[in-house]
Amino acid sequence: MKGVRTEGSERPSIYTIDSVSKLTQDPMRLTTYFAIDQEGKAIEREDFDNLDDSSEVHEAITIALNQSQKGQNIQEIGLAMKSFGDTWTKDIFNSNSIDIEALGHRYAEALLDDKKEIPFVGPIYAGNNWEHIRKILKGLPTSFMKSKEKAAKQLTWIAPSDAFWGKSKKLEFCFNEIEQAQLTQEKNPQRIYTPSIFLPLTDITDRRTIGAWKNEFRKGSNNLHGLIEGFLGGSVEVIVLEGTFAVVCYHVSRPETHPVSIPVGFITTDLKLINTISYIAQDYIGGASSFNKKHNLGLLEKL
Template sequence: MLDDKKEIPFVGPIYAGNNWEHIRKILNGLPTSYKKSKDKAVKQLMWIAPSDSFWGKSKKLEFCFNEIEQAQLTHEKNPQRIYTPSIYLPLSDITDRRAIGNWKSEFKKSSNNLYGLIEGFLGGGVEVIVLEGTFAVVCYHISRPETHPVSIPVGFITTDLKLINTISDIMCDYIDGSSSFNKMHNLGLLDKL
């Protein structure tokens, strides 16, 4: 498990087995920490996918989405919601029917948590997951198309509250922002597009 104020670096996709194991441990510990906590407010888990055509081309990602879905409730007789997940997938704009169709087709089982987001968050090559007050993951998808067409993901996982809050603020500024008059970044639930 991650210690407070400790970052764990990783190479490869977040959803790769050895990288996801760190997140799985945090998610599995949530019901216990939730029961001990006096604050029972429902948290937000946000995941912004990068604008990388090679991202998510693995069944492992769907398993990760499923784990996030399963871990949002405590395992009691009367389950309590710990967090609400929102997964933001990149779209060029609201009329990008091909990309919308592809995302819906790829992630049918997670459709209640999928949102369209205008691509370009931090240049499009950054993937971020934040569970407020708990952990953050930042993954840079480094690309050198002239020498290697596939991006190389490198990043870190942190439980440092100050860093989590900074990352969350940057994320929320983008999600809630707009790129021009009347062109919001957050396009809403993918199923409604």
């Protein structure tokens, strides 16, 4: 057989490779999960299945985490809770972090009583958490068509100043859903709401962060705005759709026991609470930290 070498009774050899040279190097995206156990204690990270040895990667992750961590912010979170009149979220905390049993009880109560806030742990864009928002968004066209009031509402999303926020492709999918749900699905679509997503910046000259946000969320450029960081201390995330729903997520930092911040919060459809959250959010967005330093820096694509 031409091109095939055989040696005695051995199997045919088509190619013989006796040297390997590295021609190029490509990045590999790895996903790691940070979790807590039933008592709220941090669980050790698992190794990566597609790597023979995960030790060097884990070491690099640990270094990056240590560089990104905030200091402890429990007092700051407590003040934010007080400003919203939130007296319930503290009940799902324990001395470690989250009391999983208490969270489960509170969640079960909320499912039986529409007036109660739905608690959640983890990023709002995580699958189980976002499903609650998706359900609300899907119901908007029907309620819009039944309503006599056709004026477009305002949907506001304020991102936290947290290094661990948004480090997942899931967030971009959520942004896309927000984008697509703003209009009714008719031959002549009507606007249900106008979305504005505010991303934190130190100031208008923060070119590095501006560039990073633009690169990360290219598709949603029409809705992305720059906002001077510091909303309720910087560790609070808010999503509000006027008169419809609101989400508050506290990003709790406890670097002495947990390698990343712990997102915990609630979803509400209570009109009074929605109005309170909306007022606090809009007051910050429309405010200024000094005479010539407005918080709202405008569309990100124009910065």
